[in-house]
Amino acid sequence: MAASRIDILIDRLRSSVERSSLILEAAERQAYSCDGLTSHRAVPKLVIVPASREELIASVRAVIDVDLPWVARGAGTGLSGGALPDEEGVLVVTSRLKAILEVDPISRIAVVEPGVVNLELSKAVLPHGLYFAPDPSSQIACSIGGNVAENSGGAHCFKYGFTTHHVLALELLLPTGELLWLGSEGMDGPGPDLRGVVIGSEGTLGIVTRVVCRLLPLPEARRTFLAYFDSVAAAAEAVSDVVSRGITPAAIEMMDHLAIAACEIATGAGLDTTAQSCLLLELDGEADEVAQEFLSVRALMDLHGSSHVWEAANEEERALMWLARKAAFAAAGRVAPAYIVQDGVVPRSALPRVLEGIGRLGVESGLSILNVFHAGDGNLHPLVTYDPSIEGQEALAEEVAAKILTLCLEEGGSLTGEHGIGVDKVCHMPEMFTADDLTTFERLRGAFDPSGMCNRGKLLPTPRLCGERPGRYQPHPLEEAGLGERW
Amino acid sequence: MVAGVLAPASVDELGGQLRDLDAHHRMMIRGLGSTLPSDDDRIVVDTMALNRFVHRVDDFSVTVGAGVLWSALQEQLARVGQRVAVDPPGVGTVGAMVATGARGGLIHRYGGVRDQIIGMTIVLADGTVAHSGSTVIKNVAGYDLAKLFAGSRGRFGIIAEVIFRTRPLPETQRTLLVPARPDRVRALVHEILGAHVELSALDLVDDTLSCLVEGGHEVIDRRLDRLMRALPDTATERLDEPQSLAYWSRLRDLQFPVEGGLVFSLSARSTVTLDLLPMMRSTLGSSLAALVAHVGAGVVEVSVAPGGQAHRLLELREMLSCAAGEIRARHPLCSFDFEIPSSALVTHPPSAEARAGSTITVRLLADRIGMALDPNGRFR
Numbered sequence: 071m072a073a074s075r076i077d078i079l080i081d082r083l084r085s086s087v088e089r090s091s092l093i094l095e096a097a098e099r100q101a102y103s104c105d106g107l108t109s110h111r112a113v114p115k116l117v118i119v120p121a122s123r124e125e126l127i128a129s130v131r132a133v134i135d136v137d138l139p140w141v142a143r144g145a146g147t148g149l150s151g152g153a154l155p156d157e158e159g160v161l162v163v164t165s166r167l168k169a170i171l172e173v174d175p176i177s178r179i180a181v182v183e184p185g186v187v188n189l190e191l192s193k194a195v196l197p198h199g200l201y202f203a204p205d206p207s208s209q210i211a212c213s214i215g216g217n218v219a220e221n222s223g224g225a226h227c228f229k230y231g232f233t234t235h236h237v238l239a240l241e242l243l244l245p246t247g248e249l250l251w252l253g254s255e256g257m258d259g260p261g262p263d264l265r266g267v268v269i270g271s272e273g274t275l276g277i278v279t280r281v282v283c284r285l286l287p288l289p290e291a292r293r294t295f296l297a298y299f300d301s302v303a304a305a306a307e308a309v310s311d312v313v314s315r316g317i318t319p320a321a322i323e324m325m326d327h328l329a330i331a332a333c334e335i336a337t338g339a340g341l342d343t344t345a346q347s348c349l350l351l352e353l354d355g356e357a358d359e360v361a362q363e364f365l366s367v368r369a370l371m372d373l374h375g376s377s378h379v380w381e382a383a384n385e386e387e388r389a390l391m392w393l394a395r396k397a398a399f400a401a402a403g404r405v406a407p408a409y410i411v412q413d414g415v416v417p418r419s420a421l422p423r424v425l426e427g428i429g430r431l432g433v434e435s436g437l438s439i440l441n442v443f444h445a446g447d448g449n450l451h452p453l454v455t456y457d458p459s460i461e462g463q464e465a466l467a468e469e470v471a472a473k474i475l476t477l478c479l480e481e482g483g484s485l486t487g488e489h490g491i492g493v494d495k496v497c498h499m500p501e502m503f504t505a506d507d508l509t510t511f512e513r514l515r516g517a518f519d520p521s522g523m524c525n526r527g528k529l530l531p532t533p534r535l536c537g538e539r540p541g542r543y544q545p546h547p548l549e550e551a552g553l554g555e556r557w
Numbered sequence: 558m559v560a561g562v563l564a565p566a567s568v569d570e571l572g573g574q575l576r577d578l579d580a581h582h583r584m585m586i587r588g589l590g591s592t593l594p595s596d597d598d599r600i601v602v603d604t605m606a607l608n609r610f611v612h613r614v615d616d617f618s619v620t621v622g623a624g625v626l627w628s629a630l631q632e633q634l635a636r637v638g639q640r641v642a643v644d645p646p647g648v649g650t651v652g653a654m655v656a657t658g659a660r661g662g663l664i665h666r667y668g669g670v671r672d673q674i675i676g677m678t679i680v681l682a683d684g685t686v687a688h689s690g691s692t693v694i695k696n697v698a699g700y701d702l703a704k705l706f707a708g709s710r711g712r713f714g715i716i717a718e719v720i721f722r723t724r725p726l727p728e729t730q731r732t733l734l735v736p737a738r739p740d741r742v743r744a745l746v747h748e749i750l751g752a753h754v755e756l757s758a759l760d761l762v763d764d765t766l767s768c769l770v771e772g773g774h775e776v777i778d779r780r781l782d783r784l785m786r787a788l789p790d791t792a793t794e795r796l797d798e799p800q801s802l803a804y805w806s807r808l809r810d811l812q813f814p815v816e817g818g819l820v821f822s823l824s825a826r827s828t829v830t831l832d833l834l835p836m837m838r839s840t841l842g843s844s845l846a847a848l849v850a851h852v853g854a855g856v857v858e859v860s861v862a863p864g865g866q867a868h869r870l871l872e873l874r875e876m877l878s879c880a881a882g883e884i885r886a887r888h889p890l891c892s893f894d895f896e897i898p899s900s901a902l903v904t905h906p907p908s909a910e911a912r913a914g915s916t917i918t919v920r921l922l923a924d925r926i927g928m929a930l931d932p933n934g935r936f937r
């Protein structure tokens with residue numbers, strides 16, 4: 071049945087969209103089979119890459135008309151499988167919708183298409199002394215539509231907030247085919263904040279077709295430095311102390327000994343690999359205030375026994391520090407052939423306890439766990455490394471990763487701080503939410519998507535999904551040779 | 558006569574009470590002040606006993622029952638040097654402040670009340686108790702129900718508990734008053750925003766731009782000097798801490814309805830609101846009680862005197878749609894009662910939509926959500 075609907079759809083689309091907007095070849099569709107969560111793959115029946123907003127709207131409506139399931143995709147950098155295609159349906163990719171439609175430097179807003187790459191917007195508004203604050207580490211590639219869907223944050227979100235604080239309005243094509251604007255071009259729109267409901271909804275409530283972004287002025291001054299400690303607990307306490315003194319650094323990142331060592335090998339940035347932990351702190355804002363805060367923070371680092379501090383003397387050194395911090399994921403590959411990254415969140419005061427717990431899990435399992443994370447907001451990114459060629463180690467790593475999430479939830483935290491639920495954590499949802507919470511989410515979703523065809527199987531657990539556990543993807547030799555696919 | 562009053566002392570009790578009620582009985586949520594017409598036969602849900610208060614001081618978050626007074630919340634937090642960074646006018650419960658999307662001048666730097674909430678417990682008409690968010694500031698698990706309920710005026714269910722992110726209470730504050738003739742406002746705003754002094758609030762009232770600077774004792778005066786230097790040709794006036802506190806308290810009062818009057822709120826691109834201000838003043842004439850514009854945020858509070866309010870509303874709406882064609886406005890005392898077609902929000906008009914029913918209004922979508930969460934329309 072589905073096959074014939076697809077044929078009808080393709081037939082209709084051929085007359086309404088550019089030829090180049092349709093990807094029909096199996097081998098080409100294969101390229102879209104996963105997002106950043108490469109352990110889950112599915113090949114969609116059809117990929118549409120609309121050339122314009124009008125094409126996007128027309129083609130999604132055509133998909134809705136033939137009643138096929140569909141999934142939106144931006145740049146495909148998501149880490150929870152949010153853009154994993156539906157094998158019975160259509161993948162709609164926004165990567166060609168890259169126009170910055172308008173910049174209003176006085177009102178400090180920009181109107182953009184959803185496929186605009188995060189960093190490109192900041193570059194475009196730089197001449198006005200402005201930037202788009204959400205800065206996920208993937209910002210050279212990820213799209214603003216994807217940021218909206220995931221409510222993305224970045225290293226600087228402790229001070230500046232998440233995408234939801236920087237997107238004022240959005241135009242949404244509902245799963246019913248209807249189009250509407252949510253939010254307003256001011257800071258606080260009228261009535262219930264449906265804009266805020268859509269932000270972070272992981273592509274389950276429709277596809278975002280235009281976005282009004284709030285822009286911030288570039289900070290006048292910035293100071294970045296690394297402080298080393300003899301223990302993880304001391305660094306964690308230093309973080310709490312800084313924050314409780316009323317100082318809000320733009321970023322407070324933390325690495326443990328294993329992460330420092332791995333990042334140093336990967337980048338040669340000059341990190342002190344003898345330290346047990348380090349904090350990367352960045353203060354920004356008005357010059358006077360930053361100077362004052364720097365003195366206070368330096369004193370607090372000393373107070374908490376920081377062995378030494380390396381302050382970036384210039385922009386190159388600052389870039390080097392960030393490079394080292396952001397190399398953690400790649401560096402994990404040097405510790406072991408594979409790793410699982412978690413994204414749990416805990417209240418800041420629980421950091422020392424939870425880190426200790428993670429350390430214990432590492433010792434008990436014999437797996438190396440690198441800790442590198444956004445300490446200001448308690449968002450952990452433990453990298454549980456393992457060797458898939460050793461029998462049972464992958465399952466062990468998954469078990470350890472799951473236990474880390476349990477630790478986070480026991481402290482009143484969250485399953486995910488920025489990567490989203492997607493398919494990856496969908497079966498963990500009942501650990502964080504009650505049955506009533508989940509039914510309420512379902513009722514809300516149903517109001518947007520009564521037929522349940524938009525990114526189905528994501529975000530909310532279903533018995534069909536969570537009865538079974540997906541294994542790590544093993545491409546079949548036929549698939550590797552491009553000769554066959556899993557349907 | 559109202560049909561009855563429920564006064565639950567806990568979220569679970571509230572859930573149980575609603576489950577036990579006849580599914581069709583209409584309800585009304587009452588915090589501190591709501592008044593009901595005496596012939597209304599609704600059941601009142603009085604939230605005043607929902608007064609849980611758990612402050613995680615080191616984590617800068619607080620869980621607070623809907624019935625706690627906003628002022629009591631802020632007083633408690635201030636004792637340990639913290640606050641929720643929203644400064645709404647009037648008195649009321651936390652639930653009411655959230656349900657009405659409260660805000661004040663601090664919207665400039667911190668956003669509205671919706672932006673301070675990190676978790677919420679709600680109770681639906683059928684007694685379902687649901688949570689979203691948690692006590693951590695960074696969290697993307699599940700739908701953000703708090704956003705749905707902030708500003709919803711009780712349409713979808715009852716806000717029972719709210720978890721706020723708290724922030725350090727600034728050590729001190731100053732205000733710079735900048736006289737701003739209508740033809741100079743835009744240029745002055747530009748100069749002020751370009752001064753590299755981070756403002757907590759920037760309001761325009763009666764031809765005066767009010768710049769609130771908050772921060773540490775040691776640098777605050779230097780920061781204010783700097784702001785003044787950015788406005789060399791303007792005779793500004795500095796307010797020290799006590800004066801500044803009194804001044805902002807007065808501005809807050811202006812955003813509260815005068816006896817028998819109403820306050821309309823408009824939200825739009827900030828340049829558009831600036832352009833519209835003179836027109837709003839002349840259109841509303843003597844019925845305008847006060848006009849407070851949070852100019853950087855693009856939000857304007859229009860307080861009108863009693864009498865002919867429906868007419869004022871229409872005038873305002875007419876003016877907005879003619880002048881800008883891109884503003885939706887709300888009427889805070891009667892929900893999102895009036896609305897301009899949502900197709901025209903930004904200056905790029907969408908191409909003619911091909912089929913009927915291809916666009917819907919926010920109102921309609923909100924009604925669908927209302928149907929999903931409150932199918933019997935108990936809260937309508």
Ligand SMILES: Cc1cc2nc3c(=O)[nH]c(=O)nc-3n(C[C@H](O)[C@H](O)[C@H](O)COP(=O)(O)OP(=O)(O)OC[C@H]3O[C@@H](n4cnc5c(N)ncnc54)[C@H](O)[C@@H]3O)c2cc1C
Binds near residue numbers: 146153214217279525
């Ligand atoms: C190396 C690396 C580092 C990362 N660092 C961070 C980080 O620091 N912080 C962070 O928050 N995330 C981070 N991420 C995750 C990811 O980059 C973000 O979630 C990003 O916002 C996804 O954008 P995308 O365009 O790639 O979206 P995709 O992966 O294509 O899609 C993500 C989700 O958005 C939906 N979607 C996409 N476009 C639309 C649209 N127009 N309308 C509706 N739904 C849509 C999809 O259906 C899917 O559910 C990182 C990822 C990588 C690979």
